[in-house]
Amino acid sequence: MPVNHLHNTANALEVRGIGKRFGGFWAVQDIDLTVRPGERRAILGPNGAGKTSLFNVLTGDTSATTGQITLFGDSVTREPINKRIQRGLRRTYQHAHLFNGLTVRDTLFLAVAGLRGSWRQVLPLRATDARLAESERLAEIAGVADVLDRETSELSHGQRRQLEIGIALAENPKILLLDEPAAGLSPAERPKLSALLMSLPKDVTVVLIEHDMDIALQTSESVSVLYNGRMLAEGSPDDIMRNEDVHRVYIGGAHGH
Amino acid sequence: MTLFLIVTLNGLTLAALYFLAASGFSLIFGLMRTVNMAHGALLLLGGYVGYSIVDVTGSWGLGVIGGGLAAGLAGAIVQAGILGWMQGDELRQTLASIAISIIMADLMLWYWGGLTYQVELPDALAGGQRLPVLGVGYANIRLALMGFALVVGIGLWFLIQRTRFGAVIRAGVDDQDMLRALGYPINRIFVVVFALGGMLAGMAGVVAASALSIAPGTDLQFLLSSLVVVIVGGMGSIGGAALGALLVGLAEQYGLAYAPTYGVVFTFAIMVLVLAVRPQGLLGKAEQ
Numbered sequence: 001m002p003v004n005h006l007h008n009t010a011n012a013l014e015v016r017g018i019g020k021r022f023g024g025f026w027a028v029q030d031i032d033l034t035v036r037p038g039e040r041r042a043i044l045g046p047n048g049a050g051k052t053s054l055f056n057v058l059t060g061d062t063s064a065t066t067g068q069i070t071l072f073g074d075s076v077t078r079e080p081i082n083k084r085i086q087r088g089l090r091r092t093y094q095h096a097h098l099f100n101g102l103t104v105r106d107t108l109f110l111a112v113a114g115l116r117g118s119w120r121q122v123l124p125l126r127a128t129d130a131r132l133a134e135s136e137r138l139a140e141i142a143g144v145a146d147v148l149d150r151e152t153s154e155l156s157h158g159q160r161r162q163l164e165i166g167i168a169l170a171e172n173p174k175i176l177l178l179d180e181p182a183a184g185l186s187p188a189e190r191p192k193l194s195a196l197l198m199s200l201p202k203d204v205t206v207v208l209i210e211h212d213m214d215i216a217l218q219t220s221e222s223v224s225v226l227y228n229g230r231m232l233a234e235g236s237p238d239d240i241m242r243n244e245d246v247h248r249v250y251i252g253g254a255h256g257h
Numbered sequence: 258m259t260l261f262l263i264v265t266l267n268g269l270t271l272a273a274l275y276f277l278a279a280s281g282f283s284l285i286f287g288l289m290r291t292v293n294m295a296h297g298a299l300l301l302l303g304g305y306v307g308y309s310i311v312d313v314t315g316s317w318g319l320g321v322i323g324g325g326l327a328a329g330l331a332g333a334i335v336q337a338g339i340l341g342w343m344q345g346d347e348l349r350q351t352l353a354s355i356a357i358s359i360i361m362a363d364l365m366l367w368y369w370g371g372l373t374y375q376v377e378l379p380d381a382l383a384g385g386q387r388l389p390v391l392g393v394g395y396a397n398i399r400l401a402l403m404g405f406a407l408v409v410g411i412g413l414w415f416l417i418q419r420t421r422f423g424a425v426i427r428a429g430v431d432d433q434d435m436l437r438a439l440g441y442p443i444n445r446i447f448v449v450v451f452a453l454g455g456m457l458a459g460m461a462g463v464v465a466a467s468a469l470s471i472a473p474g475t476d477l478q479f480l481l482s483s484l485v486v487v488i489v490g491g492m493g494s495i496g497g498a499a500l501g502a503l504l505v506g507l508a509e510q511y512g513l514a515y516a517p518t519y520g521v522v523f524t525f526a527i528m529v530l531v532l533a534v535r536p537q538g539l540l541g542k543a544e545q
Contacts (some may be wrong), residue, residue: 061434085440097435099428100542106424113421114439167439 010073012037012175012205013058018067020050020057027053028229031067035175041207042216044240045226046249051209052094054226055177058207059091060084072174085115088174092164094183094209098152104163105148108135108170115171134170142166143196158189165196175205182212194218217241225249262393264514265507270399270468272506273406277461278479279486280413280498281454287430287493288450290347294354295335296458297480298361303328303459304466304475305365308374317379317467324463325456331361332455337448344444358476366473373472376463402468409457413495426450430493431542485524489531491541500539 015033019026028050035041045051056062058069060081069077071087099107112131139145142162147155155163161181168176182193190212197219200206210216216223217237225233225240227249233240240246282296307324311317335357343349378398385396417423425446429436437443458479465471465479482505490501505524512520531539 059438061438081438082440082442085438091438093435097432097438099431099435101427101431102424107428109421110424110428110436111439114425114436114441117440170439 010037011035011070012039012072013207014068014070015058016068016070018054018057018069019065020053020062021065026065026229028057028226031226031231033224033231035205035207037072037174037205038203039205039222040220041205042220042223042237043207043209043226044211044213044216044223044246045232048228049226050229051226052179053229055091055179055209059089059177061091088172089177090168090170090173090175091177092161092168092179092181094179096157096160096164098155098160098163100153101151103149103151104139104144104155105132105135107152107163108138108166111135111167111170112138138166138169139163141169141196141199143192156189158185158192161185161189161193162196169200173204175207176200178206178208180209180211182210182215190215259393260514262391263395264510266393266395266399268507268510269403269503270506271510272502273403274461274465274468275479275482275486275506276406276499276502277409277464278458279483279490279502280409280495281457281461282483283487283490283492283494283498284413284426284450284457285454286487288426289344289433289447291340292347292351292354293335293340293451293454294351294480295358295361296454296483297476297478298358298365299328299332299335299455300458300462300465300479301365301471301473301476302331302361302462303455304376304462304471305369305374306459307463308369308376308466308471311376315377317376317382320376321460321463325460328459328462329452329456332458333448333452335455336451340451341444341447344447358480362473362476371473373470374466375470376467378467382467396468398468402464405464409460410495410499413457417495485528487538488528489538491538494538494540494542497538497540 011034013033013035015031018031019029021027031054043051043054057064060076060079064077067077068075071084071089074087076084076087099110102110109132112134116131136145136148139148142165144155144159144163144166147159152160152163165178165181168178181197182190185193194215197206197208208216208220220237223235223237223240224231225246232249233243233246235243278296278300282293285291285293285296303324306327307320310323311320335354339353339357340350343353382398382401385394387394417426425436425441429443429446433443461479462471465475486498486501486505489504490497490499504527508523508527509520512523
């Protein structure tokens, strides 16, 4: 693939001047963001800061009003979500999106089959093939191998979140956008999720929205802070911890109210 | 006692027809949130095409298949050509499908006229027989209709619960966005499901034209019954469509036999009761 030589050095994600307007309201505005391949980046910000709106634009769930998005050197600003997924982008949602009525095994199977483009084969689900083996491998990684035959609606909240990450890991993702993977988890479930996040392959780029400061700072090497739809600060976890603006709007705000 | 048995059998016949009509409607509604108001028109189209095929070839089986295929094709065209362009805008789709149903009804009136048609039955299905145990005589075609609905129901259940394509449909009923995010070409899946729903409606049309008769207005009758069945049974659920059809079909026939003045009320009383107690339908899943 001679054409793609440049991509090895290209940034995983480059965002320039991204804005998203709903009617007269700018959910995010003038966002610049650069994420290196393999980087672990956390996006922090109080509720309503525009974190999820930014994610929706990055994934193609909604279209950007202004700005440019580049994935591994290719402009994807106008591409629909399924094209971006072919490029190795995966996301999870703030509120777990799982198929009720399907088992964990079937869910992971659908993910593998869909992403491989082999969904057309109308055969009994019970058949064993490579995709099924792959589904089981993903369940192992995500820590849901012991509940393979349970329906997703019967899982605990923590297991649901782990399964979501398992889905996102199907078919060699290159960049994961995780929207508050620890939201709603009990203190007992959190370390398990942290461990899962830290065990992700090192070549996978991870951008993570997180409310939980501890998880964010523990799992990420760099942090971007959004406030009122704009980028307030960027830097290492230590820089962010010392940043007075961040303390005022986010950490101060979170403890002050 | 004989009256009760006959009325019950009539109710089951009607339920079988309602199920055939509503299962496709429910499938489309459940997966795409599209209230396809042209569903009745698809059914009538299937019925007419089936009639014409039987008229020419003399083969009832060919008529059922041909009517199903014609309505399935029409359904695919409706979705791919019109409704697909408004995906996600359910109100606009509903209004557009009303327009489609009116246009289709007028085109069919132009081509087939305002006559009442009844498909000629093959010898095996004509006539009737005395049922063992129950001891009442009943028309063969009506018994066949119940068997047909049973076969279609089991076939659909197998397709949806036991195959990979069915898993894709079930996943789509639950969460369209997530399915799209997994790389599924959801627009093409929609066209396939619309074709499947249309085919079920078309076959129901031919069967309705055989067991009863079809004429302008049959489309609206079955559209209304499908709506009620899906509301009672729960959208997107084949079991729900079966249960809803059973309740509505039986209520209609018992009402007609035992309280003719208020017959119509029973159907809607069931609907009101279900909406009050279990708005998602008896076997439907609650929206999250």
